[in-house]
Amino acid sequence: MDDILIIKDLTFKYNDNIIFDNFNLTIKRGTWTTIIGPNGSGKSTLVKIIMGLIKSDSYIVIDNTLKTNDNIKEIRKKIGVIFEHPDSTFVAETVMDEMAFALENLELKNDDIKRKIKEVSKYLNITHLLEKNPFQLSGGQKQLVALASILVLEPTILILDEAINRIDYVERDNILAVLSKLHKEKGVTIINITHDIEEAVYGDDVILIDNGKIILNGNKELVFLEEKVFNQIGLDIPFMASLSQKLMYYNLIDEMTFDMDLMVNKIWK
């Protein structure tokens, strides 16, 4: 697998505060990475820099294209971002118009727009919402609509910026299932940026950042062995990681297990 996102020697100051100082990051194509860090660790700034919402002169390669000041539109087509408050990105009065908005800007033919909307809304199971007003939907439905209006553009990278931690638990399960499907079937690279450590049990890799620096980076099974490092910056590790480690110590299971069903079946074979 090649690297779909490469950031080299990123330095960024905000007023006199240094947010990033020689920051380096690579994300492999087709992976699901959770970027976790305490409040104020630089997570949201990172998204803005990747999207070109904040200018920076650093070396950033996205899907084999070097980001410059001229190709920012092209770069943004490759990346879809879902933010914490989807309302702030909605522009249309129906879900269908919302999904069509970006496609119309790309001057696609009407038939193609309709076909894409049909395809994506079917895939996400939201055809029943197409005529509804996006502002009047539930939190989880809003995020699905935000996702739908991104997926019509067929991004190769999907960034979730604190996008799921405020959604009701039932709806969150549904969104995570949709994201898993997208990740597996379409190979979309997912980068989930969050302060909620429990979200790190989904996906493959975990990157822990604090004060603009990468503290830990790797496969979640390995990263969560470093419980002390998390504690030092005021974070816990996910419940399942903590339980796994203790059960491994008592020889009740042999490896880190993030799925509760799987763990119960390992203990009581």
Place this chain on the structure above:
Amino acid sequence: MEIKFNNVGYIYNEKSSLEKEILKDLNLEIKSNQINAIIGKSGSGKTTIIEMINALIIPTSGNIKVDNCFIEKKSKIVNISLLRFNVGLIFEFPEEQFFNKTVEKEIGFGLKTFNYKTDEIKQRISNALKMVGLDDSYLPRNPHTLSNGEKRKVAIASILVFNPKVVIFDEPTVGLDSNSKNNLIRLIKMLKNKYNKTIIVVTQDVDFLHKMADYIFVLSDKKVVLEGDKYQVFSEVETLRKHGIGVPKVIEFSHKVLMEKGIKMGYRDEINDLIKDIYRYAK
């Protein structure tokens, strides 16, 4: 201080095409000097309930007794400013309401409008800061430049400065990392234990709630569908799920073992107690 809802109903945009009934015949009695929690899916009416306690909105039917005051449609509230002094309401993301240049001005702003003397304002600001675990060195600082956890503390202090008997928190953990959450739990417990406040917390964060709530009300279908101490409420895993509410991970695990393996391990607060149970039952 008594807070009691009697057959309270609330309809938004009554008699219009956007009419929506949020609460119906709701009965609820807040436990004094305890940490009360109200949980429910989004849109279940949690925020409506707490805004009523402060008389920001008035029930469309029924009434709420707060101390000696009735909040109801048919009669005017006699002393609404006293009610609002007694009931402090801290909204979701309270720090977004900052508009002063120093912490001192931010916390003191409310008192100033009520013609308090300068000395008393100073004393109250200092006390409020102390309650949230900050000292006077924060007074001249710009609230916008504080860390997220500190911002939230200052926002809470600007309510505590009124010395309310009841403190209501709307989704207080939203946007906080685990460190700041643990600080908030300590703060809320201290407000109850040391300062004898009645606490009402509205939240969807069940892990947070499990660590601090004394008494829980579960809101669904426009009314309270389940209430009790946290042990009683969280042992009803299936009922909670039916109403779209999850349970803390430590309880989810025991429940799964009971359902799939038929082993009853009991209710555990801490992961270490859970491990002991697993060890005992797995051998």
